[in-house]
Amino acid sequence: MNTSSEHNDLFDICIVGAGMAGATIAAYLAPRGIKIALIDREYTEKRRIVGELLQPGAVQTLKKMGLEHLLEGFDAQPVYGYALFNNDKKFSISYNSDDSTDYHGVGLHNGRFLQKIREDVLKNESVTQIHGTVSELIEDEKNIVTGVKYREKHTREYKTVNSKLTITSDGFFSSFRKDLSNNVKTITSFFIGLVLKDCELIYPGHGHVFLSAPTPFICYPISSTETRLLIDFPGDKAPKKDDIQEHILTKVAPFLPKEFKECFANAMAEDDFKVMPNHY
Ligand SMILES: Cc1cc2nc3c(=O)[nH]c(=O)nc-3n(C[C@H](O)[C@H](O)[C@H](O)COP(=O)(O)OP(=O)(O)OC[C@H]3O[C@@H](n4cnc5c(N)ncnc54)[C@H](O)[C@@H]3O)c2cc1C
Incomplete structure (x- = not known):
């Protein structure tokens, strides 16, 4: 695992939100050497009542x-x-x-499970953990997303990540869903x-x-x-x-x-x- 300040390179994938979806994608791809920037605004264990009963299909997957x-x-x-x-x-x-x-x-306890996935992900050299809140998707002149802008938690500074692919998995309270999908909550x-x-x-x-x-x-x-x-x-x-x-x-x-x-x-x-x- 690397920290964000050490890297200004192009990532293969930037994952916005290290929740159940984002962390699991990272856990699957990181051991394959894919260079990932994993961004979340909070890495402490959450106490939530969601996702506590994995159905057999999820376990099989x-x-x-x-x-x-x-x-x-x-x-x-x-x-x-x-x-x-x-x-x-x-x-x-x-x-x-x-x-x-x-x-x-x-x-299971959703928070414990998520921490376990995150720990597993962050053992990989190919993953850069970023602690911050993503405020914007960066687009080029053809409206292709080329990365994100985020505010780093500890420094309060705005920084950017450049990536070939950006995955927004920022959950129920997503700031980006309204622009990326027509799904009405x-x-x-x-x-x-x-x-x-x-x-x-x-x-x-x-x-x-x-x-x-x-x-x-x-x-x-x-x-x-x-x-x-x-x-x-x-x-x-x-x-x-x-x-x-x-x-x-x-x-x-x-x-x-x-x-x-x-x-x-x-x-x-x-x-x-x-x-x-x-x-x-
Ligand atoms: C009431 C309820 C019960 C459920 N029960 C079950 C169940 O029994 N079994 C089951 O399999 N599923 C269940 N689900 C569904 C499951 O909980 C969700 O599908 C799953 O948690 C969604 O994961 P996610 O990663 O998309 O979002 P989340 O787990 O919400 O993760 C989003 C992450 O993004 C981060 N984030 C958000 N915005 C930003 C930002 N701007 N910058 C940086 N980070 C950001 C957050 O901090 C968070 O860590 C339930 C859902 C609900 C609502």
Whole structure:
């Protein structure tokens, strides 16, 4: 790994945003000797409720890319299917049609997984890590993007990176999407997330989907001792603190199975909710 001040050369690829997409692209390409400038405004571990349940297709894709080792070493949990709960009925659906467990998803802490990918990327000599906020895509006279302008975090100075290819993977709050794509961002609802500690799942190693409550909610393991409870909050306005309490206590708590009651009460007492928009 190099630092930005040492390099003024032409990079093969400049990746804007070392999130799940950008860091994974870099992890795949860097060992192939491709010269990459990887830019992110923040490299510390994030606590987010997104991307915590990798479906089997994502796990298989990581395998195909030779990156499955990135799922090891941070207490990620295999997930073998879903369990559905509707009033008194409950049953499970496995990802595999036989007894095998090869085809499985993974429940994890998104922040830990991302840090693991980034660590792996930054071991490569061909990667230059840049800590800064990209403010502009630089274009030539033919409107071809030739690099980016960014503000370096520590010096507050504006600098440029020149590259043959620029990938913008700057996530949900992208500054560049409106100019690069005609995709209109639509928020359909919000997820409220809380962590249940030491909660024994009714179907261990399965995502649990609860359908009989007025609002759907799901839970799945994110470590060997933690279960994420994710609750839908309809509408395009983020819930306020009082709305969250009311929503959970009236539309979720009465519909939780008895096995979850104690860990749920403990999680409510901790009052540590995360809210994230659901968007397309
Ligand atoms: C509520 C919710 C639940 C989800 N659940 C799942 C799930 O269970 N399983 C699953 O596989 N997927 C899930 N997803 C989808 C998944 O989380 C996203 O597809 C994925 O995180 C997107 O990754 P990304 O790299 O595009 O963006 P991000 O992970 O947001 O990364 C963007 C990066 O760009 C950086 N950045 C932004 N702007 C700039 C700038 N100007 N300059 C420099 N850096 C910048 C940010 O700091 C960040 O590190 C979920 C999404 C949501 C919203």
